[in-house]
Structures are given as structure tokens and as C-alpha cells.
Amino acid sequence: MTLIVPLIVLLLIGVFHLVSGIATPTVEAMSIGYVDELGGFEQYTSQGNITLVRFDTQSGATEALVKGDIKEYFVIPPDYISAGAINRYTLEKQLAASPAITEAINNFLLGNLLAGKVPAATIARIEAPLNLVTTRLTETGEVAPEQGGYGNLIIPFVFGVLLALSIIFSSTYLLQGLADEKENRLIEILLSSVSARQLLTGKVLGMGAAGLVQVAVWVISAPLLLNLASSSIGGFISTIRLPANFVVLAIVYFILGYLLFAVISAAIGAISSSSREGQQLIGVFTLPALIPLWFTSLLMFFPGNPVWVFFTIFPLSSPVEVIMRLGVSVIPAWQLVVSIAVLVLSVIGILLLTIRVFRTYLLMYGKRPGIGEIIQGLRSG
């Protein structure tokens, strides 16, 4: 998965070029008819690629439509000014009129309604009154180096999804490995060679290292792929940016997220009697890691809601939540500090607790201890 993800992106860029080379979208000139029962709609008949052709009667328009001279036609009824309704006639079965046609008709009506009353330039402005250009300023009033916008969102969201998936895959993998060692009794040989502390720490650090390698490959390949994509594809993709401090925080949270789920998997591997049972139990813990993904759209539209602060600090959801929030808004430093501290403490705490119960329950084959027994084990272990 580590290498596959950048390769897939590379492949997608390639496929885009291939497809766009074959199927260059041709802008087709078309004619649509109209019947002006109200009167006065004579100008602005050329709207981009669409030409509006005037018919005196509806039957004439229908005839032209059936013959294929026009693609469709519409009727401006006498009561248009008061009622505002336009009747549209077409041969095609559609869900709705295409945006291009709607815009063409809209601008044609607007232009004719205002013709002579306001200057032509004003008419053009009325057609498209808003082109919002947002600039983010810093507290000192200067232009901030990091601007907002959807371009920021893409990479963190992709990384969030990838992190959540990686956490699930790798926890399952660790759990499976431990369950295998337990089921084929290899664990006894391992424990006669290394202590439970060494075995557990080794497994957890191994997972942490796997997380580090993965995020390093992705973080390094992301800007390169992005450059390639934006220079060759352009458009929206060229607005995609890696948010500042994203690289550092992504590395920190990938590693901490991996470590946290590694210690949880090890704890569950220790107490569960089979890998299947372990996988059911681990689901309870990996579910919160997915919560930030469910609420993606809420996060996009209400980034200031205090509920995100909770998910940022709650250790099971914080790795994915923080990475996704980075794309939407700025996370206050205190939240990051608290969240990293809680994660680190959780990793260490769970590791220490697990070491205490690990030995006893690893050797209890085929029997899962009850909660009471585990608590007893923690006290006496």
C-alpha cells in the first residue's frame, strides 16, 4: 500500500492524459428557437456557442424542431413579465435543461429586458455580479503566506482517508501475527528468548517504523506528483496546496496513530483467544478512527464547531481528525499540544498496562479472561 498509492496517482495522471488526448471535448455550436409572444426580445441572440433563432409561431418552431434545424425551442408567453414562466419544448428525454442552455436563455432574457435601460457593460455585470476573491490576512494585517480554499482541502483529506485505512490494515495485521504466534505456540519460544516487555515494545516499534516509512513515501511523493499533475492537467488541480506545517504534523500523527493502534492491537491480541475474536474486538477501537471521515462535510461547512476540538483531543480519533482539520482551518497550537500529549500518554499507558497482562494471558490458550480477571491481573501482574 505504501508504494501503491503514489503509483496509482501516477497512473491516474497518465490515464487522464490518454483519455483527454482521445476525447477532447468538442464545443458544439447549436441553434435553439424561440417564439416571442410578448414582443421586444430581438437582441442578444448570440450567446456563446448557442444561437437563438426567432420564430413567429409555435407551429413553425415545432416544424423546425422536428426537421432538426433547431435543438429545442421556448416560448415567451404574453404574461411573462407578471408570471415569469417560460415554456420549453425539446425532443430529448432529460432530467433538466443543461446548464449551458439555461444560462444562454437566462442571459438572452436578461439582456433584452434591460436593453436600452442600462449600459451594455452593466448588463454584462448583472449577468455575473460576483467573482469572490478571498485574501487571508495575518493578525498584523499582512497577506498570510497560507491561503484557504478548497485547494488546501484535497491533500489532507486524502491523507486522512489513507491514514484511517492504514491504521485498520496494520492493526489487523499485527493482531493476526500475534494470534498466529499464539495459536501455533511460537509465543513460548519467543518468550523464552525475550521478555514480554521486549517482545511487545519490538512489535509496537515495528509498527511505528512501518507508519514512518509509509508517511515518508507519501509525503515526499505528494508534492512531486502534485507538480506533475498541476503542470500537465492544470485547472483546479493547480490550486491544490500542501498546507504549511502539514508535512511535520502528518509525520507526527501518522507515527503516533500507528503506535497507538499497535499497542491496542497487542493488548487485544494478548487477551483474545483467536484472531477472529480479536478482530471483532479491535473493531470497537478502529471505529472512532473513522469518525472524522463520516463527518467530512460537516467539518467542511462548520469548521469552528467545538465538537472538532473533542475529536482532536480524543486519542482514538485525533490522528485522522487533525490531518483533516489542517485542510479546513487553522488548529490552535494549544489543541495540537494537548492532542499530541494525550496520544503520547495513551501509547505509553496502554503499553505499560499491556505488558502487565500480556504474559499471563498470552499463555492462556482458548480462553478469554473476563473484565474482572483482567483487572485482577493488572493489580497482581
Place this chain on the structure above:
Amino acid sequence: MPAVEVSHIVKSFADKVVVDDLSFSVAQGEIFGLIGPNGAGKTTTIRMMMDIIKPDSGDVTILGEQLSESTKNKLGYLPEERGLYKKLRVLDSIIYLASLKGMDRRSAEEKANGLLNQTGMLPHKGKKIEELSRGMGQIIQFIVSVIHNPELVVLDEPFAGLDPVNVELLKGMLFDLKNQGKALILSTHQMNEIEELCDRILMINHGRSVLYGNLAEIKSRYRSNSVLLEFEGEMGEVPGVAEKRTHKGHVELVLDGNATPQQILERLVSQRVVINRFEIATPPLNEIFLRVVGTAHE
């Protein structure tokens, strides 16, 4: 200095005492038998010696050192229920597990090749563990338990699942280790193996020691007062023999309590009986086992 000294270890699981105040020691260059019925606490005792679990109280010392992470490299263990990484190749499995015992890769590989050659497993070194037969897998596990030159090797049912050729091979290797001054602890239900290999034994039942000491001494302690005889010719009345039991191929003479086996032998010789075999009957360990465990059950 004894290779292993176990003193007063106690272990209980959830209020059930599994090992109860057990003490014994194993000398260097000795094969020691650990026997007992199922559930007697053998595996728990072994796990405490291997530092897999800690005793609730009591001590285990290996060559005078307390068990710790560093003494683990002096231990070799062949657990009763065996397993290796199924997908890993034979040589890689051995090298990996040897590295956990502190060996570097090169010397582990060298030693592994030597042991594989000795056991006739060299042609299989590139195979995956799952491709091996059960007996072959066991040989590999045995190699894993001795490759790092441990001072103490504990073998739990080492002969189970081996064919007679491999049993002999393994026995030869055990004697080699013994001659190198290693301490070996053998836990098995096959009493004939214990009798053949072990110098001293410990029998435990319900977590307690019920028999401990030199095997020959124990057997003489349990011997019945009789001799076994194979002879040619006619045997008349022999003074001092209370009863004569005829078995297949031999005769058992039960002595009356006043005569010694030596006197009986002299009397037989004077009767001009041709003696092919004369043996003081000691019960097989199996019988002692049943007798001791049976008593404890009552």
C-alpha cells in the same frame, strides 16, 4: 555449581495452586527427567524455569544467576506444543530465532548449516516450514533450542512424533550435549526413554514433589524381593525361595526374606544349573509411576 537451582517455587492461577513449594537442582552434564501425570504442574514448572512466567514466590537460578532478560540466552527450550512461522523458510526461521538468543547472523547461519547437516535436513533448508512433515518440523525446533549453545536445555516430549531413526539421532545428540557439560531436562510420558537417558528424576503430582533423586536408587527402593532367571537344565528346590513364578522365557524367584540374591545365585551354581541370565528384579519406572501416583490419588 548446579546448572539449575529451583528453590521453593510456588505458582497459583486464580486461587488454584498449580506448583506448590517445589525445589530441585540439576547438575551440569546431567540429563534430568521431569515426570508426572497430566496436569501435575510440569509445564508450569518448565515455564517458570524458562522465565516465561514468574513464580509467585521462590527462586530459580541458572549457573548461580537470577533469571533475567540477559540469562535467557543461556536457555534452550523445546515446548510441548510446537510451532514455527509457517511461511518462513527453514534456514530463515532458525536464523531469526537464533538472533533472538543473541547470535549474530553469520555465526547463526554457520551453526545452522552444521546442525542441518548433522540431522540430514540440509537438503530441506530452503523449504518453507509448512512444506515439512511433522517429524522434520520437530527436528528444526530441536535445532532452534540448541543452536545458541545454551547451558540448560529443556525438552518437553522431544520424541513425540519422531520415527525410530530420528529418535536414535536425537538421543545421540542429547548425549553429545550432556558430554559437553550441558544440563538437560527431559519431560516425557515415555518412561522407557527416561530410564534409558536420565541420571536423576523428579516426579511431581498435584504440583508437589513425590519422588526425587538418583534413578537407580529410586528403583532399588521400589524393588520387589525377587530375581529373574533364565536357565538351562533342571532346577530343584532352592532354599530361601518362597515362590517360583513362571513367565514367558524366564522364571521369577520370590525370595523369602532371609536369603540374599547373592546366596540364591551360589545355590543355583552349586546345583549345576546353566544360567543364561540372572537379574535382580526392579520394577520398571512405569510401575513405580503408577504406584506413586495411585497412592497419591487415594
